[in-house]
Amino acid sequence: MSGNKAVAYQEPGVVEVIDTDYPTFELKDGPGVNPANVGRKVPHGAILRTVTTNICGSDQHMVRGRTTAPAGLVLGHEISGEVVEVGSDVEFTKVGDIVSVPFNISCGRCRNCKERKTGICLNVNPDRPGSAYGYVDMGGWVGGQAEYVLVPYADWNLLRFPDREQALEKIMDLTMLSDIFPTGFHGAVTAGVEVGSTVYVAGAGPVGLAAAAGAQLLGAAVVIVGDMNDERLAQARSFGCETLNVGAGAPEDQIEQLLGVPEVDAAVDAVGFEARGHGGGDHAKEAPATVLNSLMTVTAAGGALGIPGLYVTGDPGGVDEAAKVGSLSISIGTGWAKSLSFTTGQCPVMKYNRQLMMAILHDKVDIAGAVNAKAITLDDAPRGYAEFDAGAATKYVLNPNGYVKS
Known part of the structure; x- marks a missing residue:
């Protein structure tokens, strides 16, 4: 050969x-x-x-x-x-x-x-x-x-x-x-998903959809998937997920409309470092810490974040000098105040x-x-x-x- x-x-x-x-x-x-x-x-x-x-x-x-x-x-x-x-x-x-x-x-x-x-x-x-x-x-x-x-x-x-x-x-x-299936599943596992959990998955790309399917396999009561892409959100709904369009407004407000409370038990970041700001529709600008900070807001105190979304230490296209080396403005104080757990890295x-x-x-x-x-x-x-x-x-x-x- x-x-x-x-x-x-x-x-x-x-x-x-x-x-x-x-x-x-x-x-x-x-x-x-x-x-x-x-x-x-x-x-x-x-x-x-x-x-x-x-x-x-x-x-x-x-x-x-x-x-x-x-x-x-x-x-x-x-x-x-x-x-x-x-x-x-x-x-x-x-x-x-x-x-x-x-x-x-x-x-x-x-x-x-x-x-x-x-x-x-x-x-x-x-x-x-x-x-x-x-x-x-x-x-x-x-x-x-x-x-x-x-x-x-x-x-x-x-x-x-x-x-x-x-x-x-x-x-x-x-x-x-x-x-993608183990990676999405890992996101759900490290977010603490179990029977009866309410779950928010940020990102309706393949890993996000795999995380949603993994959460269902683990017994979640409700899985909500957020994205700006209507076609991908329709794909999430095709196998029983609830959805929200983050281009239309804050996830916590839309989660409250779905669940009656603005929080979930577990959250998964399936977006990573090319995240865009919420609101503003298709014109939202890149804001790489958006998803991480949003998930800390919507996760109930004592909950966990699974972070299979990719973050890098070298990004030539980063929005500022800090982002170019993977340094993001994360509200760690929010995470500390709510006793949240984080799991990052390769599955x-x-x-x-x-x-x-x-x-x-x-x-x-x-x-x-x-x-x-x-x-x-x-x-x-x-x-x-x-x-x-x-x-x-x-x-x-x-x-x-x-x-x-x-």
């Missing part, structure tokens, strides 16, 4: 499908690869023929030019695939396995991994704890929006689907296990992915329906990125090798 096609970021607003190298069991130099990782041997890895690989809102931050991602970076951290080669140190993963790949790359050997904190593995990124495929400052592991991809520590990282035929039949749901996917797989396989949740999943070809990726950026209420699933049948 000598070739591979992949989706690469080129400049703000531009992604292209490029010809690139077929993976080997060694990390090569390239755009975004940490110099300390160049030449790193991966005998513990597996090479996958990609079954599905999704476009994520986190990818969009890079494509909009809102990170320090270099030109030529191969994108894609939401991956499922078929194992086609294994390294010499791989013992349990077999050629032919159909697997889900957690977006967090973890070694399974460090203290954090052993404590199930796989989002902050200490051994895979020389610069900081935590790593991911195809993402800026995450160690330079090549992304999976490609025909083939290398996965390190295969016996540890890969979640094998128990039945090939069933997996391919349900692949549009199972593909969500690599990131530790392996903490949830097997349980959520079982929920999918046994028809306890329709996550593909909740996020309006749509399969497109690898060559159609630039169109998918453009439509998603324009606000389409769709989760685009790339189908590089024809496993997803129309």
Whole structure:
């Protein structure tokens, strides 16, 4: 095997499908690869023929030019695939396995991994704890929006689907296990959602919709989803959520109209650092601390905020010098006065992915329906990125090798 096609970021607003190298069991130099990782041997890895690989809102931050991602970076951290080669140190993963790949790359050997904190593995990124495929400052592991991809520590990282035929039949749901379903679910879990909870999810993109579906799975009594995009709000209503348009006014006022009180038990930030101010409709200006401060207002005293929305330490397009380094004007005094709890950072996917797989396989949740999943070809990726950026209420699933049948 000598070739591979992949989706690469080129400049703000531009992604292209490029010809690139077929993976080997060694990390090569390239755009975004940490110099300390160049030449790193991966005998513990597996090479996958990609079954599905999704476009994520986190990818969009890079494509909009809102990170320090270099030109030529191969994108894609939401991956499922078929194992086609294994390294010499791989013992349990077999050629032919159909697997889900957690977006967090973890070694399974460090203290954090052993404590199930796989989002902050200490051994895979020389610069900081935590790593991911195809993402800026995450160690330079090549992304999976490609025909083939290398996965390190295969016996540890890969979640094998128990039945090939069933997996391919349900692949549009199972593909969500690599990131957005566990990430949204993690947001709901860390917000303290339980049976009978009232929940507010800020953001009706795919992660927000996944958080809403996760809250329902946890037994929430009412799930309210807020956004400015009417099409995405309609998608939230399609599976039983209440909605509010934050462009029309303060969330607490609209929550009071729905619940009789202006507060919820639990809240989830599925927006992140490109948030806009509330009110003002489509003309609202970017105000990156808006969602965090709003959630502190609407969460009942003693409650919790789950924050799967992405915040970065380097944002060239930030609204001011503080925002460009991830320093936001958060009303921590409000959080302190109300004894609120906060959980931020990457979701530790392996903490949830097997349980959520079982929920999918046994028809306890329709996550593909909740996020309006749509399969497109690898060559159609630039169109998918453009439509998603324009606000389409769709989760685009790339189908590089024809496993997803129309």
